[in-house]
Each structure stands twice: as C-alpha cells, then as structure tokens.
Amino acid sequence: xxxxEACSEGALIAGxxxxxxxxxxxxxxxxxxxxxxxxxxxxxxxxxxxxIGAMGAVIGASLAGAKAMTATSGxxxxxxxxxxxxxxxxxxxxxIVNVQRGGPSTGLPTLPQQSDVMQARWGTxxxxxxxxxxxxxxxxxxxxxxxxxxxxxxxxIPVILLLDEIVGHISEKVTLPDPSEIEIYDRPAPTARPxxxxxxxxxxDDIPEMAxxxxxxxxxxTGLCHDETGFPTNDSxxxxxxxxxxxxxxxxxxxDIVEVERLELDDAEVVLFAYGSTARSARRAMNLARDKGIRxxxxxxxxxxxxxxxxxxxxxxxxxxxxxxxxxxxxxAHEVExxxxxxxxxxxxxxxxxxxxSPTTILEAIQEVxxxxx
Amino acid sequence: xxxxxxxxxxxxKKFPLIWCPGCGHGIVMKAIIRAIDRVGxxxxxxxxxxxxxxxxxMPGYVDFNTLHTTHGRAxxxxxxxxxxxxxxxxxxxxxxxxxxxIGGNHYIHAARRNIDLxxxxxxxxxxxxxxxxxxxxxxxxxxxxxxxxxxxEPSFNVSGLAEAAGATFVAxxxxxxxxxxxxFIVKALEKKGFxxxxxxxxxxxxxxxxxxxxxxxQMLEDLKERSVSVKKAAxxxxxxxxxxxxxxxxVDIDKPEYTEQYERLIASLQKG
Numbered sequence: 001x002x003x004x005e006a007c008s009e010g011a012l013i014a015g016x017x018x019x020x021x022x023x024x025x026x027x028x029x030x031x032x033x034x035x036x037x038x039x040x041x042x043x044x045x046x047x048x049x050x051x052i053g054a055m056g057a058v059i060g061a062s063l064a065g066a067k068a069m070t071a072t073s074g075x076x077x078x079x080x081x082x083x084x085x086x087x088x089x090x091x092x093x094x095x096i097v098n099v100q101r102g103g104p105s106t107g108l109p110t111l112p113q114q115s116d117v118m119q120a121r122w123g124t125x126x127x128x129x130x131x132x133x134x135x136x137x138x139x140x141x142x143x144x145x146x147x148x149x150x151x152x153x154x155x156x157i158p159v160i161l162l163l164d165e166i167v168g169h170i171s172e173k174v175t176l177p178d179p180s181e182i183e184i185y186d187r188p189a190p191t192a193r194p195x196x197x198x199x200x201x202x203x204x205d206d207i208p209e210m211a212x213x214x215x216x217x218x219x220x221x222t223g224l225c226h227d228e229t230g231f232p233t234n235d236s237x238x239x240x241x242x243x244x245x246x247x248x249x250x251x252x253x254x255x256d257i258v259e260v261e262r263l264e265l266d267d268a269e270v271v272l273f274a275y276g277s278t279a280r281s282a283r284r285a286m287n288l289a290r291d292k293g294i295r296x297x298x299x300x301x302x303x304x305x306x307x308x309x310x311x312x313x314x315x316x317x318x319x320x321x322x323x324x325x326x327x328x329x330x331x332x333a334h335e336v337e338x339x340x341x342x343x344x345x346x347x348x349x350x351x352x353x354x355x356x357x358s359p360t361t362i363l364e365a366i367q368e369v370x371x372x373x374x
Numbered sequence: 375x376x377x378x379x380x381x382x383x384x385x386x387k388k389f390p391l392i393w394c395p396g397c398g399h400g401i402v403m404k405a406i407i408r409a410i411d412r413v414g415x416x417x418x419x420x421x422x423x424x425x426x427x428x429x430x431x432m433p434g435y436v437d438f439n440t441l442h443t444t445h446g447r448a449x450x451x452x453x454x455x456x457x458x459x460x461x462x463x464x465x466x467x468x469x470x471x472x473x474x475x476i477g478g479n480h481y482i483h484a485a486r487r488n489i490d491l492x493x494x495x496x497x498x499x500x501x502x503x504x505x506x507x508x509x510x511x512x513x514x515x516x517x518x519x520x521x522x523x524x525x526x527e528p529s530f531n532v533s534g535l536a537e538a539a540g541a542t543f544v545a546x547x548x549x550x551x552x553x554x555x556x557x558f559i560v561k562a563l564e565k566k567g568f569x570x571x572x573x574x575x576x577x578x579x580x581x582x583x584x585x586x587x588x589x590x591x592q593m594l595e596d597l598k599e600r601s602v603s604v605k606k607a608a609x610x611x612x613x614x615x616x617x618x619x620x621x622x623x624x625v626d627i628d629k630p631e632y633t634e635q636y637e638r639l640i641a642s643l644q645k646g
C-alpha cells in the first residue's frame with residue numbers, strides 16, 4: 001500500500017464521511033480512493049470546481065455534522081489558505097492533507113520537497129491556532145490520519161497532515177490495525193439546551209461545544225471577530241478575549257498534541273532532527289554513524305506545529321550538535337536554532353532539487369561535525 | 375394576503391440593520407421571509423449562507439441556521455452543507471460582486487451541477503460595503519469610485535449566466551415589485567434543483583449618489599419604469615432593451631438534481 005492509500009484508509013477508519021477536492025499531483029490518489037469508498041458507506045465525495053471551493057465545501061459539511069477532509073499539494077494548498085483561516089476562526093473541525101511537492105509556484109509536480117512547513121503554520125493571515133502532523137512511513141500515515149481527525153474533532157482546530165511526495169507514493173507492506181483497537185474521537189452533541197446554547201461560550205476547557213446545523217440549535221457562524229454568541233463584535237474587550245482563547249487552545253493542549261520519536265538520545269552527542277521522508281535517511285545515517293563509533297541519535301517530530309521546542313531543550317547536556325536535514329532551505333532548522341538558543345550548534349543539510357537526501361550525505365555531515373570538535 | 379409575523383423569523387436584538395436608508399436589501403429580506411413562511415419550512419431545517427458584502431450581512435438578522443462565509447464562497451460552503459445533509463433547505467444570499475466576480479466559478483458550477491440550492495442574488499450594480507467600486511454588473515458608462523471616468527467594461531447578465539450554466543429555475547424581479555419577488559422566491563425554494571432569483575436592489579448611497587440618481591425612492595421608481603416583462607421583451611429589439619430591466623421567470627425546467635442522484639448512487643451501491 002502507498003502512503004496516499006494509507007491516508008485514505010486511515011480517514012475511513014477515523015470515520016470520514018465527506019471529502020471535497022480538486023485534482024492535483026501528487027495527492028490525487030487520495031481523492032480517487034475516497035471517490036470509490038465513500039458512497040459505499042453512505043458518505044459523500046465531490047470534486048469541486050477549484051481548490052478554494054473544495055475547502056469551503058469541507059467546512060460546510062463539517063457544520064452539517066460530517067467528519068470532513070480535503071487533500072491537495074503546494075499550489076492548491078496556497079489557494080485553500082483563506083478558508084483554512086475561516087476554519088481556524090470559526091473553529092470548524094476539518095483535516096487538510098498536503099502531499100508536498102517542489103515549489104515555489106508550479107515547481108516540481110512529481111518530485112518531493114518539504115517546502116510547505118512554514119506555510120502550514122503561517123499560510124493564512126492573522127494569529128491563529130493550527131496543528132500540523134507529519135508521518136514518515138506508510139503505516140504512520142494511516143495512524144496520523146486517524147489522529148488528525150481525533151485532534152480536530154476534539155479541539156476544534158483544523159489539522160494539516162503534511163506528507164511529501166516520497167511518503168505519499170512509497171509502497172510498503174503494512175499490517176492493517178484492527179479498527180476496534182483504534183481510539184476514535186467523535187464530536188459530542190452540546191449539553192446545553194438550544195435556547196441557552198452559546199456557540200462560542202467561554203468554558204473552563206476553552207473548547208466551546210459544537211452544535212450541528214439542523215439539530216435545533218439555530219446559531220450564527222462568521223469569520224468576523226465575534227463574541228460568545230457567535231455574532232460579530234467591535235468591542236475591543238470581547239475581541240481580545242475571543243482571539244486569546246482561540247490561540248490559547250494549542251498552547252494549553254500542546255502536550256497532548258506534540259508527539260516526538262526519540263532514538264538513541266541518552267548518550268547522543270550528535271542529534272539528527274528530521275521529519276517526514278527525510279527522517280528515513282536520517283535513521284539510516286544514525287545507524288551508520290553508530291557503527292563507526294559516533295554517538296548519534298535521532299529526534300523525529302510527528303507533530304511539526306506546535307513546534308516541539310521544549311522537547312529539544314530537554315536534550316541532555318552531552319548533546320553538542322544538532323543536524324537538521326530537510327528538503328527545503330532550512331525552514332525547520334531555523335526553528336531548531338531558536339529553540340536551542342545556542343545550547344548546541346546547529347548544522348543545516350538542505351536539498352531542493354527534487355531528490356531525496358541520502359543517508360551517506362547525512363553521515364558525511366555527522367562526521368564533519370565530529371571532526372570539527374577535535 | 376394575511377399579514378405574517380416577521381418577528382418569528384427575525385433576530386430583532388441584532389437591529390438596527392447595517393443597511394443604509396433607501397437600500398433595497400431590507401425589502402428583499404422581507405420577501406424571503408414571506409416566501410419561507412408560505413412554503414412552511416421549519417426554521418430548524420433552514421440554513422442561510424452568505425459571502426461578503428452588504429447583502430451578505432442578511433444571515434445575521436434571520437433566525438435560521440446561519441453562516442457568513444468568505445468572499446465569493448457562499449455557494450461552495452452551501453454545497454458542502456447540502457451534500458452532507460440533503461434534508462436541510464439551503465438558501466444562499468449574495469450580491470453581484472460576491473456571486474459573479476470573486477465567486478463566479480462556484481456560481482456557474484453549482485448551476486451546471488444542478489444542486490438543490492436557492493440563490494437570492496441582490497444586484498445593486500456596485501460594491502457597496504467597500505465604498506462604491508465598479509462591479510461586474512455596473513452598466514457601461516456609469517460612475518464608480520474605481521471607474522472615475524465611467525465604466526469601460528460591458529456588464530454581466532447574471533440571470534443569463536445562470537441559465538447558460540444550467541440552472542433549472544431563474545427569475546428576475548426588483549425591490550419595487552416586492553410581491554412578484556416573493557412569488558418568484560417561493561417558486562425558487564420549491565424547485566428541486568439549482569435556482570436563482572436576481573433581485574434588483576437600489577444602492578442610493580454609493581451608486582445612486584455618484585450617478586445622480588437622487589434617493590432610494592426615486593431609484594425604486596426608476597426600477598419600476600425600466601421594468602419590462604419577459605413576455606414583452608421577447609418582441610423588443612436589443613436596442614430597445616438596452617436600458618430595460620427584464621422581469622419575470624426566465625427558466626423553469628426540470629433536470630435530475632445532484633444530491634438526489636447521489637443518494638440513489640448510495641442506495642444502489644449498498645444494495646449491491
């Protein structure tokens with residue numbers, strides 16, 4: 001099974017019942033799989049007239065009660081940004097898959113980059129919460145797709161699943177999980193009665209209860225700044241309160257959201273910080289370095305945003321250097337530098353020609369780093 | 375006609391309306407409410423969706439499930455709602471800029487798809503909320519803040535656009551002809567398919583003033599005088615119709631409706 005197929009499979013396990021999309025390489029297989037599967041389950045698939053419309057339809061379907069998603073790649077991801085911001089602002093659960101290809105512009109439609117890492121965080125205007133997950137393998141794509149739905153339904157924050165062309169198209173043998181063993185989160189119905197329901201009520205947990213259109217809760221949804229009634233407000237106190245709660249959700253629940261895989265870090269002097277397909281090469285490079293007696297380790301974030309800055313700062317004092325290989329010009333390496341604030345030196349390995357970074361390239365960088373200490 | 379209780383359908387706490395004195399949108403809103411009251415739909419089953427602009431503020435004032443979306447995208451959001459839950463009655467309220475400039479792609483494709491949405495398009499020839507910029511329906515030669523020497527561009531016939539794209543019900547009326555407008559909206563709501571009612575609506579503040587059309591009352595009278603029925607228009611020349619507002623039912627046909635087709639597909643797959 002390929003990563004794109006695993007993404008569709010994971011979405012179905014999570015309970016997706018609505019997909020709207022627009023054809024784009026290298027993500028189209030996700031749409032094709034779901035076009036066939038959804039109507040069999042009573043779900044809906046629609047190929048919209050453009051990427052913007054697809055994102056709008058996803059938000060509408062979510063408000064009508066369906067677990068909803070879309071899938072795209074760089075140029076389409078750019079087009080979706082305004083409506084992604086709407087989903088952040090109006091707190092509408094949805095999953096956006098971006099199978100990253102080379103950019104900017106039309107770039108490299110069939111070749112990988114990891115060039116949308118920053119766009120996934122800051123692509124839409126305004127301060128907003130966002131969650132970004134990034135799998136490295138086919139099986140993990142399935143697992144993180146399920147997790148993306150769980151997180152978006154739980155926190156009412158749009159979740160972006162960042163694949164790259166390699167992870168999307170690589171074919172691996174996968175043992176499918178028993179669906180009964182997978183935890184699935186479903187959006188609860190409001191406990192408040194319709195006449196007392198406030199769609200953006202301030203609650204202790206900062207997550208307002210979400211009603212569904214057509215269930216007797218006649219509420220208003222807008223992308224304008226709104227108070228807890230959901231109607232627009234120009235009251236600066238209400239605006240501040242609402243926007244701070246909105247953004248606080250991510251920070252408040254970051255420990256539940258951030259997932260990091262740690263390999264051989266206990267004694268590591270050189271740490272590889274790698275994600276997505278690049279982490280596959282990094283893992284191999286780590287093993288090769290260990291074979292040569294170098295104390296190398298790997299930190300692999302499965303969550304890119306919120307950024308695992310605390311996890312980086314928790315690295316042991318023996319860590320002298322962090323090497324960040326990525327298929328862009330250092331988008332995450334700069335974050336790593338910011339998080340470490342000089343505690344360890346940071347080496348960038350960057351490639352943007354549509355080719356993956358080989359384990360040998362990473363190994364050579366590790367060896368250079370070690371040699372520089374002597 | 376019995377007087378209806380508008381307050382049942384309005385969120386009066388949200389008054390006063392954002393619309394200027396003389397604006398036609400309030401007349402259109404009342405016609406929509408009367409039409410919904412006539413077809414007898416429950417407020418819980420109604421969703422009103424809008425984009426951005428003056429007309430798109432209407433959902434804030436009516437007591438339905440209401441969704442104020444991004445500029446031009448109301449029909450796309452509405453498509454998701456209707457497809458996810460076809461039991462809901464979904465009405466889109468939009469303006470000429472929202473529906474036919476930035477949202478033009480969704481407008482024509484929803485018509486082609488024949489999804490059961492009712493679009494009430496308030497055409498006031500102008501971008502009102504942003505201060506009177508030229509729109510795709512501003513007549514040639516008319517003034518706008520971004521056409522300070524007169525509009526050089528030909529304008530859209532927005533009803534004709536819906537017809538050409540495949541809408542199954544299209545009608546045009548004006549804020550002057552409130553009862554006719556209401557009757558057309560009833561037909562549009564009842565049509566199982568994509569329906570459009572183009573409601574010509576005066577904007578005295580940023581269109582009328584700049585084009586020396588005096589006030590809202592005079593602009594309503596102007597709509598009355600320029601109105602020509604579809605029937606009468608059929609025997610008039612293009613030149614004679616140049617300044618006319620052709621009112622009436624333009625399209626009323628039946629075609630398979632998209633969400634019904636989809637439900638049929640689901641039923642056949644699940645049976646097989």
